Amino acid sequence: MQITVTVNGQPHSVDVAPNRLLVDLLREDLKLTGTHLGCDTSQCGACMVLLNGDAVKSCTLLAVQLDGASVTTIEGLADGETLSPVQEAFRDAHGLQCGFCTPGMVISITDLLAKNPHPSEDEIRHWLEGNICRCTGYQNIVKAAQLAATKQAASA
Amino acid sequence: MYDFDYAKPQSLQEAQDLVGEDKKLLAGGQTYLPTLRQRLAMPEMLIDLNAIDVLKGICEADARVSIGAMTRHAEVAASALVQKMVPGLATLAGGIGDPAVRHRGTLGGSLANNDPSACYPAAALALNATIHTSKRSLEANDFFQGLFTTALDEDEIISHVTFPAAPCAYMKFKQPASGFALAGVFVCRLEGSFRLAVTGAGQDGVFRWSQAEDALNADASFRDFKALELEPDMIEDMHADADYRRNLVQVATQRVVQALAQL
Numbered sequence: 468m469q470i471t472v473t474v475n476g477q478p479h480s481v482d483v484a485p486n487r488l489l490v491d492l493l494r495e496d497l498k499l500t501g502t503h504l505g506c507d508t509s510q511c512g513a514c515m516v517l518l519n520g521d522a523v524k525s526c527t528l529l530a531v532q533l534d535g536a537s538v539t540t541i542e543g544l545a546d547g548e549t550l551s552p553v554q555e556a557f558r559d560a561h562g563l564q565c566g567f568c569t570p571g572m573v574i575s576i577t578d579l580l581a582k583n584p585h586p587s588e589d590e591i592r593h594w595l596e597g598n599i600c601r602c603t604g605y606q607n608i609v610k611a612a613q614l615a616a617t618k619q620a621a622s623a
Numbered sequence: 624m625y626d627f628d629y630a631k632p633q634s635l636q637e638a639q640d641l642v643g644e645d646k647k648l649l650a651g652g653q654t655y656l657p658t659l660r661q662r663l664a665m666p667e668m669l670i671d672l673n674a675i676d677v678l679k680g681i682c683e684a685d686a687r688v689s690i691g692a693m694t695r696h697a698e699v700a701a702s703a704l705v706q707k708m709v710p711g712l713a714t715l716a717g718g719i720g721d722p723a724v725r726h727r728g729t730l731g732g733s734l735a736n737n738d739p740s741a742c743y744p745a746a747a748l749a750l751n752a753t754i755h756t757s758k759r760s761l762e763a764n765d766f767f768q769g770l771f772t773t774a775l776d777e778d779e780i781i782s783h784v785t786f787p788a789a790p791c792a793y794m795k796f797k798q799p800a801s802g803f804a805l806a807g808v809f810v811c812r813l814e815g816s817f818r819l820a821v822t823g824a825g826q827d828g829v830f831r832w833s834q835a836e837d838a839l840n841a842d843a844s845f846r847d848f849k850a851l852e853l854e855p856d857m858i859e860d861m862h863a864d865a866d867y868r869r870n871l872v873q874v875a876t877q878r879v880v881q882a883l884a885q886l
Binding site for chain 2 (some may be wrong): 528
């Protein structure tokens with residue numbers, strides 16, 4: 468089926484089978500491999516992208532459902548060489564180890580800070596219930612979210 | 624995933640004309656798409672309800688809150704109207720799954736699926752919500768009919784659900800990975816009487832705990848729920864055995880009744 472979907476501001480017209488998942492459209496067809504496919508069972512959150520501004524799991528959406536929609540992936544957050552505040556905070560707070568879950572974490576926290584610019588630690592931890600990390604114990608991820616919130620407040 | 628055809632109707636009538644045996648409805652997809660991926664279902668066609676605007680939104684109607692079947696959990700949780708009129712329902716919606724699930728998952732999808740560990744059935748049953756479909760209106764009392772089973776016909780579509788305004792509260796002990804209830808209890812005071820529904824625990828799905836309701840209706844300060852009989856057979860799985868689940872139901876009931884008293 469022919470669909471038109473805007474990914475990171477770029478419109479794409481693609482022919483997809485009804486059973487094609489959004490994550491496969493992004494990774495296989497559009498070669499945007501920053502979005503990771505982790506658990507493949509809707510639990511780990513590595514595949515999160517922003518759909519019309521909301522974090523969603525791209526392994527649990529059909530590509531064909533996205534006709535007319537706007538998607539932002541991890542590749543769409545930086546402005547050229549300039550990292551987004553959340554990306555920068557992950558680097559500065561060492562919010563990653565192996566990095567596999569990181570695209571989903573960054574997308575998820577980007578969504579959180581857009582809706583709640585000053586989250587408490589508790590709110591950050593609850594928000595990340597859909598993002599699983601097997602390395603860090605979450606400590607520095609939470610710190611990165613707090614640092615990003617502080618930076619965003621300072622630059623606003 | 625098996626191959627299937629896909630349709631995205633723009634109106635309820637169009638969806639109604641398509642739906643039938645092997646032509647299944649797709650709401651938020653947070654349960655159904657994983658089900659398809661595990662090849663536990665093989666529909667010939669998926670009928671995506673996401674473009675039908677009349678199925679979305681929240682409004683007040685005759686002292687009740689009316690919620691469209693395709694309204695997302697995140698929207699129910701954030702609704703000032705729901706928070707004011709049916710506070711326990713807002714709490715419940717805000718605790719389903721995780722934020723990404725709440726951005727897609729819908730009220731109608733959850734009720735139609737009637738997962739024994741889903742949260743929404745507990746609120747619908749305790750409040751005796753009215754489930755409006757493309758054919759008729761059903762009371763929640765008659766809607767839930769056991770594990771993954773409802774009164775819905777194969778070609779029937781939920782359009783919206785109305786909940787009475789009532790003091791109410793919800794709490795669950797959740798399975799940490801999925802967020803599903805290991806035991807969840809919704810309690811409300813409806814026209815002066817306590818009604819209490821339990822999810823996540825009963826082998827036949829959501830149920831009302833009548834002994835607890837009777838005890839509360841006799842004495843609103845009753846709290847000794849461990850002394851009461853809990854009849855239904857409890858779910859036993861890798862997360863919790865029957866005795867443990869029974870205990871969780873009793874503790875959740877104590878806490879949620881206390882929370883209601885403090886509203």
